[in-house]
Amino acid sequence: MISKNELKYIQSLYHKKTRDKEKVFIVEGPKMVAELLQSKFRPLKIWTSKEDWIQKYPSAPVELITPEELERASHLKTAHEILAMAAMPTPQKLPVTNDKLILALDGIRDPGNMGTLIRIADWFGVDAIVASEDSADIFNPKVVQATMGSLFRLPVYFTNLKTYLSRSQTTVYGALLDGTPLGSFPLPIPFKEGVLLIGNESTGIREEILPHITQAIKIPAFGQAESLNAAIAAAVLLGHLKIPATV
């Protein structure tokens, strides 16, 4: 059974303010909870409507509840088998940029985009994400779901990007609509270290950050679409920078 107080507490965790205070967040669905249990993150309590989770993870704090109780706790349109409460990891020191591949995000506001960016960065072996303080909260349930588990593997830091980039001793590649098109100038590929900087979905990279870009780049357009969404752009750029050419 899930108590009234537990239900109230879970609901409160759908608000950033409570999450930040409690350092606790919610993870939903079998895929995401399985990833949580295989990660270094600490599950605090897990509720499921399917008994086999208890046998499968005997050491995890799993409790059996009814589908109706799960439905009440869930923020999804249709609750999906299992819901966990997990502790946020303790913040680590910001990564130095030498020898690392960093994805820097300036004001990514949409939770779906943020989650997808974390998943893409994980796919392409990015070492860490460094995001501006006004970027979407990574423990927002929509972000958590969209990462498809990559949240548990990839470190994400929130900081003053201007200060962070001003101290960087490596190349900062900034995605700008008036940047130099990929393919028209030499680049060290496969790319092993440096910062790839992506800006806000509609306003791009903030003015005050522009001076810290070493090389402005853009994805060449071959058709007539005016722009690509931030996550799509990051994926194409990372693909180009990481996958060796084969002509």
Added chain:
Amino acid sequence: MISKNELKYIQSLYHKKTRDKEKVFIVEGPKMVAELLQSKFRPLKIWTSKEDWIQKYPSAPVELITPEELERASHLKTAHEILAMAAMPTPQKLPVTNDKLILALDGIRDPGNMGTLIRIADWFGVDAIVASEDSADIFNPKVVQATMGSLFRLPVYFTNLKTYLSRSQTTVYGALLDGTPLGSFPLPIPFKEGVLLIGNESTGIREEILPHITQAIKIPAFGQAESLNAAIAAAVLLGHLKIPATV
């Protein structure tokens, strides 16, 4: 003013069945309606709550209504200035694959993914999209919005993909999790003709279509994410195939 019957008709167009019968669909928001008016598509009637549209497009069938009326007609959470009713184009003959770059989609179900794929294809200069009959309807309002106007430029055909691909005389590159990683074998880049085939978001390319793939490809993984979403994968593949290498 918007009449009761018009309102009823607009609402009915949010259902595929009526759209297919009437060959009419809805376009919302200033960006999308501006794209519509610059396209070869025929606007049937336009309602706006902002007077300047009438001056700006004197020959377009624009009518001024109140924000409340617009709100009632809209399917968006918050109606956005303008809503248009447009005629679907008459279906064209399927493109032959020689000398063309075709994006083939097998069972893309999510409207957001479908719209994003159309936008990506437009960006990368794809000549046409050929989609299996069970793919998401491109006149679904969510698809229309997600294309950001590319819907009005890029031809999209629905057909039996198996038959279409079996008649193809060009290379069919299929995105498969066990394909040959990009970067590990020679490819004609920049890619000018051929078919890039992308499968369903969770089940991939259908079994019966696999024999028609000439070259199975995959995006090499550098980290631990298990997969990329269909639109992201298409963007990375098109980026690799179209952007010349510069080592």
